[in-house]
Amino acid sequence: MPSTMGETLTVSVFGQSHSEAIGCVISGLPSGIKIDMDAVKEFMGRRAPGQGAWTTPRKEADLPEIVSGLDAEGLTCGTPLACIIRNTNTRSQDYKNIARVPRPGHSDFCAWTKWGSAHDIRGGGHFSGRLTAPLCFAGAIALQILSEQGVSIAAHLSCIGDAADTRFAAFENTPESRELLAQQIATIQRHVTTLSVIDASASEAMLGEIDKARRAKDSVGGEIECVATGLPAGIGSPMFDGMENILARNIFGIPGVKGIEFGRGFEMAHMHGSENNDPFMVEDGACVPATNNAGGILGGITTGAPLLFRIAMKPTSSISRPQQSVDLAHMEPAELEVHGRHDPCIVTRAVPVVEAVTALSLLDAWLSYPADTLFQKK
């Protein structure tokens, strides 16, 4: 189903940048859950525009309205939870000259090919980064449910251009490494209103990269690293429904993502099995991997070690430099200048989105898990 993620816990996203509203319908939530709306709004605030010098000046309230799915006491009632977020502060006239001249790096041309002239070009339409707001809404609820089960999810900017942050201490899986990882996670979460980094000094270099791009009427890309701790072993299904499959499918739903790797990822191409294999050890009477090159997933199924992945995001496509394009109405070359308000770096605001999509993906796989085990004989 288009614009829908999940099998058991599903999120259907609707809306365009300049439609009346955007929103989502969440199905499959457990019943009886009290949603902490303050936490939801705080989480959504982390992706909202207009917070710092490095983001677009467009300001939005982005207040989610839950229109169904709660009982009279405000608890989830087991049936679909729908949320809408009104679009305000939109300036459609900014998009007039791009209606027939597709922006390089954008979906405009592809959407025109697929849907004809009726596709909604304004603000990127359904492809706009704004559509990640409902994902953050849904993800904030999933994070709350996972948190009650002892699961933490955290992401940080592992690089912006050539400015890099410390990586998560997640390639080991010892009590010491897990303690360090917990500290790193706590560190990031204090930086809600600044850049999401482990090493505060990385923030300055990153802001430098962003500022350099802005001044050049340009943009810059980056990477995000994400970790989930506290997951039990055994979540995920073989072949096409493993955690790598589910996460990859959903994470590529975030605009601008162009690569993903789990654990050591591309580094593994250069490794030997004896280096890469994670030996098992006994800890507190249980079998656990002692190292975690696998990123917490083997055969698509969680190992119980921290689930770890890293993604690459492209530089913002909207830049105000003149670019070469084509006037589709006359099928002739046309130079294009994209006006309007655009982040020189979308990676900073994508950090909570990655956490949200990860939470939804993990909760979905977890909720699909017991069906395998009902009536199971050990």
Add this chain to the structure above:
Amino acid sequence: MPSTMGETLTVSVFGQSHSEAIGCVISGLPSGIKIDMDAVKEFMGRRAPGQGAWTTPRKEADLPEIVSGLDAEGLTCGTPLACIIRNTNTRSQDYKNIARVPRPGHSDFCAWTKWGSAHDIRGGGHFSGRLTAPLCFAGAIALQILSEQGVSIAAHLSCIGDAADTRFAAFENTPESRELLAQQIATIQRHVTTLSVIDASASEAMLGEIDKARRAKDSVGGEIECVATGLPAGIGSPMFDGMENILARNIFGIPGVKGIEFGRGFEMAHMHGSENNDPFMVEDGACVPATNNAGGILGGITTGAPLLFRIAMKPTSSISRPQQSVDLAHMEPAELEVHGRHDPCIVTRAVPVVEAVTALSLLDAWLSYPADTLFQKK
């Protein structure tokens, strides 16, 4: 649905390494297609074991038997096409000592956690690389159908350990670059019984890496690059059903894949928008991207430029060196030596599997395309 890929064209894979048979059921194939079984067998032969010094000595006939889905004339008849491949030449005794001592880097421990002691440990069970044989069968059919539409798909080893091949000439999208790319593809396809490389001299270095690993009772990882040419613009759907989403979900279904990137991928993290955006130009009266950093996909939808991605594969988990693990029956440390026949590098045999899964993913998305456009008003 577990172990099933696709929405409109679906492939359900069944079997374990040591079950009676493995196979697949393909639904949604167009009717009236004459399957070229010689081409199917030749294609499947490219992943079969036992072909060169660098692969496992286990030999299998791997003859696919089509048991349904063809009419009396041997044409596809529109209903599910089922294929089985008998398992022969299996040596279950090789897996006796690992039944309760999970192999590092393997799915054994996760499967045991998920399904209990009844999971089929023999030969990796359903997680075995052997399950890619039915994928190649199905993929060979998809490749034939796509080929009749002018689409070519080709993959090669972009590296084994530190030995690298030339990359595809696919970051440009000019008549010249496409001609060079076509030559590269033709070059690879001549190397069916040797390593799949563009630059024949890379083959020697790669074989050296593999031989070094084997002699050290070790294994080595690698990368595969894949390209599809001749696709029309407009295939794929937004958010979670784009070509990146579909391909990533399915490609991670190939055992050992730990990373994927599209177009410039991770390199984009270090690029500026002005470098990365692909300008549009007019060619033969049509709008086409002049460069192809995007890898042929924008907003999840094909641009008409070559679709390009690269994946990372881990070194084979099965190595014959002693490794540290845990005896799950007594929950105490145990040293494990994995015997049996194993490829020191699984990447070489995965090349046609990547092509197969790519063909199936593209054909599935393409077959889903007209529903969007039926009754559409341009």
Add this chain to the structure above:
Amino acid sequence: MPSTMGETLTVSVFGQSHSEAIGCVISGLPSGIKIDMDAVKEFMGRRAPGQGAWTTPRKEADLPEIVSGLDAEGLTCGTPLACIIRNTNTRSQDYKNIARVPRPGHSDFCAWTKWGSAHDIRGGGHFSGRLTAPLCFAGAIALQILSEQGVSIAAHLSCIGDAADTRFAAFENTPESRELLAQQIATIQRHVTTLSVIDASASEAMLGEIDKARRAKDSVGGEIECVATGLPAGIGSPMFDGMENILARNIFGIPGVKGIEFGRGFEMAHMHGSENNDPFMVEDGACVPATNNAGGILGGITTGAPLLFRIAMKPTSSISRPQQSVDLAHMEPAELEVHGRHDPCIVTRAVPVVEAVTALSLLDAWLSYPADTLFQKK
């Protein structure tokens, strides 16, 4: 996916009788369609309460607000179309005493068993007949698209209690029978603000049955017959995705439906093959069934003859007579009187809902059709 119908054209319904709003998200609509909102509202008006002496006095505006899925010109843009309908004029206090005493014939007890005390009992929650309003909204759009392809869909009350209407002239498939059927359809559609019947005299007897039930503080059931004309042959897929499967699954989503039969249906149990088989004839150079006992479907696939089915609906569960139930809090017998506003017969308002669900089901199957035929060789 819970509360979602369709494969290619999907409708996800959300909301509860007393939540902030109800609504739906429609995915897979063709792009470039201009929705005739006057027609949509007129169609929705046919199921709205408060229109005649025979329906509940609760009045609702039921104005649908489209919040996404249209472009700047108001045309469908290919991405999800979301619609919300605000709930107003709700009186939750009517439901206080049933919170722990389940109403006989209602879903209360089952919902409590499934979701616990957090399920939304108010007004039937997500099980309320009110949730058919978004289905009518979506169905009105589907009817418009089908109408442009020459397809007409019409339903009528075939009986209320023991008062019966004339049946559709759809068991024949001759030019004469089709002309008569078209006249019948035209007749029904003139009765939008009264009962939907073919034979106006049946209306009086039906109103008598309803009035008798109301005066007895009781309710009464009925049947609805539905026909679709103008469909091409060849729509539907074998086994579990045939038109009978799809329609049955979706029609049972309308609250109160307890039976469905296609063509001669239950009568066929008493027929011989020589009576029931529809012979084929040549008409205007095409092969068509001369009779239509099959109801326009063979092997799950449309034959081109009128698609015909009939459904049974139960008497309204909410009656104001005292009924025997159980106080779930103390698990002891309790007598229950259901107050509030309730239709003594829900069948009358279900007629447009049946048309809506039929239109959505047919359009979904039709939009799934071309994928079978793309690249097909005849």
Add this chain to the structure above:
Amino acid sequence: MPSTMGETLTVSVFGQSHSEAIGCVISGLPSGIKIDMDAVKEFMGRRAPGQGAWTTPRKEADLPEIVSGLDAEGLTCGTPLACIIRNTNTRSQDYKNIARVPRPGHSDFCAWTKWGSAHDIRGGGHFSGRLTAPLCFAGAIALQILSEQGVSIAAHLSCIGDAADTRFAAFENTPESRELLAQQIATIQRHVTTLSVIDASASEAMLGEIDKARRAKDSVGGEIECVATGLPAGIGSPMFDGMENILARNIFGIPGVKGIEFGRGFEMAHMHGSENNDPFMVEDGACVPATNNAGGILGGITTGAPLLFRIAMKPTSSISRPQQSVDLAHMEPAELEVHGRHDPCIVTRAVPVVEAVTALSLLDAWLSYPADTLFQKK
């Protein structure tokens, strides 16, 4: 997915009447289950042809071969279980003259319209009643798993033509009615090699109807009633995933089914709410419906009372009388005589198929149940 039933427990059916084999892939079975193959074969024997004077003389071994999904000990291992049944004793020449002259009442014409001349006409192809053999295989396993949870499923012939059997004692839900129902079920199950009836004397009248049809080179229809006891309350989901929706969708997958009703079904159209509503009572400290007009389902969710439904099946389409049809090659009228071996009544052999599909549907819904309740707060 075509020819596939189920969401969590799925069965994909493949094969044609005259292909090499037919079979199915079952996904989502719990692991660790020991399949009782003797019981499976005995159950499959109930639908096999050639058992009595009233069925087709075609004899088949119909031996299912399980080719995957079991571990070394023969227990289900959690991954897809595939089964094939070889086709033998086929006589394709019987179908020669129908290749271009569609049989009235058959899918031939529709399949030709949908798939063109490549569709497999032989023996009805994928539409053949023979495809119910894999459903019986899968259903026999589901019945075994449900039986271990205390669930019994039984169906009987409620009528053949005008010869009727006693109905199930399932409209009450008292200890006495349940005891009587259990006796009825036990009675039917003793009639495995004769007709499946409650009242043995009905068998004679039914055989008379069948014999009369056969002697007239004709066929006759009938009804099947099915009941499931021992189900907990709370299984099923609202709107389109309720038990009526799921059962109806799947039951219409059995060739020849043209109607279904739950509980009082079509009778409800003539009832009042005060008659039809099932009051609740306290029994053994639990809330239970005292009567069962609803057929064990309210709001799509099980009530805990016996789940009851009845279906109508058409008379066999294949009759050896001359019938009027059309030569599709020349598009001119043609008279057709269908030769070959055909049951004058397919209803008798459909009884176990109804039980099988019911078991699979219920187990699927049950396995989907815990995901709703995981992490649920009561």
